[in-house]
Amino acid sequence: MSALIRKVWQSVAHRSGSTSKPGPNPVSDYDRFLQMMYIQTSSTGEFDRIPLDIFTQILKMLGPRESARLRAVCKSWKFLVSDNRLWIYFLQHQPEPWDSVFFSETHLRSGYPLQAFPAQMQDLSFMHIYGQRVEVPGAIIIDGGSGYCKYGWSKYSSPSGRSATFLEFGNIESPMPSRLRHFFSTICSRMQVKTSSQPIVVTLPLCHYDDTESAKGSRRQLKDAIYSTLFDMNVPAVCAISQATLALFAARRTSGIVVNVGFHQTSVVPILHGKVMHKVGVEVVGMGALKLTGYLRDKMQQNNIQFDSLYTVRTLKENLCYVALDYEDELSKDMQASFSVSPTSWFTLSKERFQTGEILFQPRMAGLQAMGLHQAVGLCMDHCHDAGLTADDNWYKTVVLAGGTACLPGLAARLEKELYSLLPSSLSNGVRVLPPPNGTDSAWFGAKLVSNLSTFPTSWCMTRKQFRQWSKRKVLW
Numbered sequence: 001m002s003a004l005i006r007k008v009w010q011s012v013a014h015r016s017g018s019t020s021k022p023g024p025n026p027v028s029d030y031d032r033f034l035q036m037m038y039i040q041t042s043s044t045g046e047f048d049r050i051p052l053d054i055f056t057q058i059l060k061m062l063g064p065r066e067s068a069r070l071r072a073v074c075k076s077w078k079f080l081v082s083d084n085r086l087w088i089y090f091l092q093h094q095p096e097p098w099d100s101v102f103f104s105e106t107h108l109r110s111g112y113p114l115q116a117f118p119a120q121m122q123d124l125s126f127m128h129i130y131g132q133r134v135e136v137p138g139a140i141i142i143d144g145g146s147g148y149c150k151y152g153w154s155k156y157s158s159p160s161g162r163s164a165t166f167l168e169f170g171n172i173e174s175p176m177p178s179r180l181r182h183f184f185s186t187i188c189s190r191m192q193v194k195t196s197s198q199p200i201v202v203t204l205p206l207c208h209y210d211d212t213e214s215a216k217g218s219r220r221q222l223k224d225a226i227y228s229t230l231f232d233m234n235v236p237a238v239c240a241i242s243q244a245t246l247a248l249f250a251a252r253r254t255s256g257i258v259v260n261v262g263f264h265q266t267s268v269v270p271i272l273h274g275k276v277m278h279k280v281g282v283e284v285v286g287m288g289a290l291k292l293t294g295y296l297r298d299k300m301q302q303n304n305i306q307f308d309s310l311y312t313v314r315t316l317k318e319n320l321c322y323v324a325l326d327y328e329d330e331l332s333k334d335m336q337a338s339f340s341v342s343p344t345s346w347f348t349l350s351k352e353r354f355q356t357g358e359i360l361f362q363p364r365m366a367g368l369q370a371m372g373l374h375q376a377v378g379l380c381m382d383h384c385h386d387a388g389l390t391a392d393d394n395w396y397k398t399v400v401l402a403g404g405t406a407c408l409p410g411l412a413a414r415l416e417k418e419l420y421s422l423l424p425s426s427l428s429n430g431v432r433v434l435p436p437p438n439g440t441d442s443a444w445f446g447a448k449l450v451s452n453l454s455t456f457p458t459s460w461c462m463t464r465k466q467f468r469q470w471s472k473r474k475v476l477w
């Protein structure tokens with residue numbers, strides 16, 4: 001106790017020292033109001049004489065568990081302990097970044113479909129939210145990309161493993177139950193988890209984009225196959241969400257355009273309130289990570305740079321390549337740089353460093369008849385504008401980059417610059433392009449936000465029983 005009092009005294013002394021004028025510390029109106037309420041609710045005897053901020057300081061030092069217990073003492077302690085600012089402080093001192101916690105608890109807690117108007121801070125009890133978040137069971141997150149799968153436990157700070165999907169599992173976008181089962185059970189055994197003990201959050205790949213009945217049918221079929229495979233493996237609850245939507249959540253947005261530079265292709269996905277706007281149109285460019293690696297390989301061969309495997313080329317791409325802000329200008333510079341792929345092999349690249357990423361904007365350089373990335377995004381913005389879905393036309397002006405290739409330095413700035421020169425000012429005004437929020441793992445981190453919500457799994461997952469009922473209803477109708 002004496003140590004605690006000493007700590008409080010030190011922090012109060014520090015607080016007094018930080019004010020420029022001697023005398024009493026400035027007290028906010030809100031603090032005065034709280035103090036009044038505190039005294040009015042009921043008396044705490046001698047404790048009434050403790051100024052509110054010192055009381056709060058004591059609670060902060062006691063920590064969340066002890067503070068929560070103090071609610072049982074009396075009405076005024078309960079009133080004080082429930083103060084949102086105290087619990088925001090505790091949440092800010094958790095491993096999860098506060099921005100993400102705040103975004104997810106205000107925008108995502110109600111589940112899917114999202115509420116168009118996020119919850120206001122004053123309507124939320126952060127004490128309650130803190131308590132619920134502590135109780136959340138956690139989930140296995142599986143982001144099965146067409147090139148690489150990222151998986152891991154939602155309570156960990158990043159994915160615990162990756163595997164090359166295309167080499168090991170083939171096309172996991174196929175709704176074949178045996179293929180899906182093999183994929184999910186291999187990942188779970190690698191994580192050494194029993195499928196029956198926790199919910200699974202799985203990402204839905206970006207495929208079957210069109211707004212046609214047949215594309216809708218294919219999307220539904222894939223989603224059904226994922227749910228039924230996982231329920232057959234005794235998973236208690238499953239949540240399947242689009243990769244693009246999750247990448248947007250990771251950027252702490254619920255509306256915007258996600259540009260996913262994928263393994264085989266690039267998708268430009270308009271999303272409004274968490275929902276992919278198929279009716280507006282998803283633009284697809286037939287170029288992705290694989291093409292960039294292939295282009296760099298060709299360039300290295302042309303320039304007589306010897307390498308032993310495609311792995312070397314990929315490593316050089318990831319470590320030396322970038323996107324020039326002005327391609328022509330960059331050509332006139334000496335941009336030579338070296339990287340060691342292994343202790344004995346050093347590689348030096350020069351123009352290849354920015355020529356590789358340039359094919360995203362000038363696909364013809366790689367012999368491709370396709371739109372440049374900026375043209376695809378511009379077209380998507382045009383469609384969003386024409387669709388007139390909301391009174392406020394700004395929702396599509398935030399562009400979020402996702403996918404490993406989107407980690408190329410300079411990509412966000414170049415795309416933004418190209419959009420400003422391509423689009424009329426009415427469309428380009430206010431456009432912002434954000435780099436991938438969590439590097440190569442945006443979708444995985446978006447799923448982590450959902451999995452750690454105070455309302456998880458109830459608000460986001462389907463249970464096996466709900467799935468069976470839902471499937472039966474579908475058959476009847």
Ligand SMILES: Nc1ncnc2c1ncn2[C@@H]1O[C@H](COP(=O)(O)OP(=O)(O)OP(=O)(O)O)[C@@H](O)[C@H]1O
Nearest residue numbers: 145146147148262263264289318403404405407408
């Ligand atoms: N810093 C980097 N710079 C450039 N490329 C990178 C970087 N980091 C990763 N990549 C590339 O990203 C690719 C993998 O991307 P990603 O993990 O997004 O694929 P995916 O999720 O399987 O794709 P899809 O979205 O099609 O399912 C690899 O080819 C890798 O070389």
